[in-house]
Amino acid sequence: QVQLVESGGDLVQPGGSLRLSCAASGGLFSAYAMGWFRQTPGKEREILAAISRSGLGTYYADSVKGRFTISRDNAKNTLYLQMNSLKPEDTAVYYCASRPGEIKMQKDAYDYWGQGTQVTVSS
Secondary structure (H helix, E strand, C coil): CCEEEEECCCEECCCCCEEEEEEEECCCHHHEEEEEEEECCCCCCEEEEEECCCCCCEEECCCCCCCEEEEEECCCCEEEEEECCCCHHHCEEEEEEEEEECCCCCHHHCCEECCCEEEEECC
16 A cells, blocks of 8 residues: 655744655555645644646645745655745644545545654744
């Protein structure tokens, strides 16, 4: 089965930067659209960014547009999320997810999920 493992979460100061990685195994990575999501206790999981199989198509939520960049390296079976200008409200558990085919914006459309990595933005 497809397995996804996030890494790179850390404690960072407001205004700082962090890069998350998502390593994929099982299946053909290039056949899956990928997405980054986050969730805080008491809040609904939200999509932050998504990327097409080829990497040519991307989507960003308004809350992160201009600050976060999603990318993928199909040769390395790895998805990335570069996060800049981090704010305390970015504190959450960040998840990567995949689905066969192209991008969908609904979280229920994603079939495979990682276990998440904690990002804490605090001084």
